[in-house]
Amino acid sequence: MSSPTDARAPIERLPVELIHKIFFLSLEFNFPRASAHIAAALSNEVIYTWLIRVAFSSANPSSSSGVLVHPFLPAHYFSLDADQKTELQTEILRCQWCTASLMRKCQREYVEHIIRQKCSDLIISPQDRARLDNLDPYWETMDRYSNATHGKRGKGDLIVSARHPDTGEHLKVAIWFNFGSVQIRERSPVFHETDLFRLPCCSTTHPCRMPDHLLRSPWTEEKLELLSLLSNEAYIDEDVRTIEGDIAPTGYRS
Incomplete structure (x- = not known):
């Protein structure tokens, strides 16, 4: 008895x-639209998480030192230039799976990954090390809506002292x-928002x-939480009259 013919296209097999791997090497968002089989293969939270990490992780100077490594990103991850990241971010935000909940999950994993990668060798007191090792209370009680006055974030929600293991420099x-x-900054009476690891970052x-x-x-x-999170990052289209006309009747004020 002959086996049934496999009607799938070669790429689907x-x-x-x-x-x-094909998707991450191409980052072609039309690829999942090619067939239901390919869409199903790419429809899972691991893929979505990797996409957000690739697109929205900051490109600050210290991020180029190999901190974003496998398995935090796919092993075949490659760097994107500014225009490519912008295009990818815009495509991701159009997707219904891009929610505040998923962005917050990625955000938390990113922060904890950076702490592990960048702080493991620093000399930190046992008390402060314990705080960095268990950030749950801070995540659970944080203000989920931006209150940064004039875009300024302040000196930090949690600040711990550290010393460089080789130079003894205070950080x-x-x-x-x-x-x-x-x-991770040098001690200084003047605070500068420089070399920030951040997610989301545009x-x-x-x-x-x-x-x-x-x-x-x-x-x-x-939706409101995601908008608040992205309010200082993404560009709102110039056609604001249609948007305002849609918002006004809802009584949206926050």
């Missing part, structure tokens, strides 16, 4: 791992939980575009 490790930011010169579906009703807590 590839192992799922190869389909994943500060600062974490901003709502913004998903970490900074380029100030190449900002991504906020999609229409996030700027229109229905207004949910999930």
Whole structure:
């Protein structure tokens, strides 16, 4: 008895791992639309998480020192230039799976990954080390809506003292939980927002575009939290009259 004919296209017969690799090497968002089989192979939270990490992790100077490594990112991850990251960010924000909950999950994993990678060798007191090892209380009680006055985030929600193991230089490790930011800086009476590890992070010169579906009703807590998180990052299209006309009747004030 002959075996039934496999009607799938050759690319659909590839192992799922190869389909994943093709997608991440191309970052072609039309690829999942090619067939239901490919869409199913790429529809899982691991893929979504990797995409957010690739697109929204900051490109600050210290991030180039190999801190974003496998398994935090796919083993075949490659760097993107500013324009490519902007395009990828815009595509991700258009997807219904890009929610505040998933962005917060990625944000938390990113901050904790940076702490492990950058602080493990620093000389930190046992008490402060214990605080860095258990950030749960801070994540659970953080203000989920930005209250950064004029875009300033302050010196940090959690700040611990540290010393460099080789030079003995005094350092500060600062974490901003709502913004998903970490900074390891020299002690100074003047605070500068430089060399911040951050997720989500968009380029100030190449900002991504906020999609229409996030700027229109229905207004949910999930949507409002994502908008708040992205409010200082993404570009809102110039056609604000349509947006304002949609927002005004809803009584949206927050």
